Amino acid sequence: MVSDTVTDVLDGSDVSELLAELRRRGPLVQCITNSVVTGFTANALLALGAAPAMVDNLEEATVFAGIADAVLINVGTINPAVGETMVATAQAAGAAGTPWVLDPVAVGGLPLRDRVATELVPLRPTVIRGNASEVISLAGLDGGGRGVDSTAGVEAALEPARSLCARTGGAVAVSGPVDHIITADDVRTVSNGTPMMTKVTGVGCALGAITAAFTACASPADAAFAATAVWTIAAEVAIERASGPGTFAVEILDALHALGSEQLARLTR
Numbered sequence: 001m002v003s004d005t006v007t008d009v010l011d012g013s014d015v016s017e018l019l020a021e022l023r024r025r026g027p028l029v030q031c032i033t034n035s036v037v038t039g040f041t042a043n044a045l046l047a048l049g050a051a052p053a054m055v056d057n058l059e060e061a062t063v064f065a066g067i068a069d070a071v072l073i074n075v076g077t078i079n080p081a082v083g084e085t086m087v088a089t090a091q092a093a094g095a096a097g098t099p100w101v102l103d104p105v106a107v108g109g110l111p112l113r114d115r116v117a118t119e120l121v122p123l124r125p126t127v128i129r130g131n132a133s134e135v136i137s138l139a140g141l142d143g144g145g146r147g148v149d150s151t152a153g154v155e156a157a158l159e160p161a162r163s164l165c166a167r168t169g170g171a172v173a174v175s176g177p178v179d180h181i182i183t184a185d186d187v188r189t190v191s192n193g194t195p196m197m198t199k200v201t202g203v204g205c206a207l208g209a210i211t212a213a214f215t216a217c218a219s220p221a222d223a224a225f226a227a228t229a230v231w232t233i234a235a236e237v238a239i240e241r242a243s244g245p246g247t248f249a250v251e252i253l254d255a256l257h258a259l260g261s262e263q264l265a266r267l268t269r
């Protein structure tokens, strides 16, 4: 595993170095994700320079967690069998030392995903990535939320995120108009992105997968920061070329694939 060569606050050139390292290594990312976004997520990982593998059945997923460089667990369309697979896979990832990301989609008042997510947190996800309502709910508070969408502001999620960090030892990334990456003693922000990102389903889910890819190459907070920066900057490039959500979904993949150090240095906010 690559050491935490980048410390403190990252800038565009640090992100560029991490992206170059990721592309050199092409990390194998196991995804147990929802049925809405599997294709888009796999394509986002390929555009990034990672290798996706949607291995999500109980018999294989626990084995694969020891082979993969990182794992994503996204509870978006959970069912009881998948929930069991998620817990077993997180245990296997922990035992193998494979970093893993939890995306607690729509957690907060839905019994199965709430129960499974509550079991997953003590298994110490490397990064928890969600919108504000999801993070607040995962911390055991009333996060609101409207299905997969947040009704809470990112600021309201900072203390809940910190309490989750204390339990996992990892980082929590809260997405929204300004993304916040929280650790036990630090908060970093990324102010890039475009509201069009909320008009294509699975843009947040893909960010979870991209975050997982970076956990193979960097510390939890650096991984979350770099993932958020590359995805939101790709979105800013894409919005200049898109005429609506459909073309934006295509353009963001093209922009991520072509993303270079000049754009990262110029656009990272």
Ligand SMILES: Nc1ncnc2c1ncn2[C@@H]1O[C@H](COP(=O)(O)OP(=O)(O)OP(=O)(O)O)[C@@H](O)[C@H]1O
Binding pocket: 105, 130, 131, 132, 148, 149, 150, 175, 176, 177, 178, 179, 192, 193, 194, 195, 197, 198, 200, 201, 202, 203, 204, 205, 206, 207, 228, 231, 232
């Ligand atoms: N108003 C906004 N302006 C700019 N960027 C945004 C805005 N809202 C969200 N984003 C960006 O969109 C991405 C996904 O964040 P969002 O909070 O929509 O995730 P999510 O709710 O988990 O998405 P989904 O469940 O649809 O996959 C993040 O990279 C975030 O920076």
Ligand SMILES: Cc1ncsc1CCO
Binding pocket: 034, 036, 037, 076, 077, 105, 148, 201, 202, 205
């Ligand atoms: C729309 C939707 N429903 C469950 S998961 C998902 C993808 C966006 O989170």
Ligand SMILES: [Mg+2]
Binding pocket: 103, 105, 106, 130, 131, 148, 204, 205
């Ligand atoms: Mg989400």
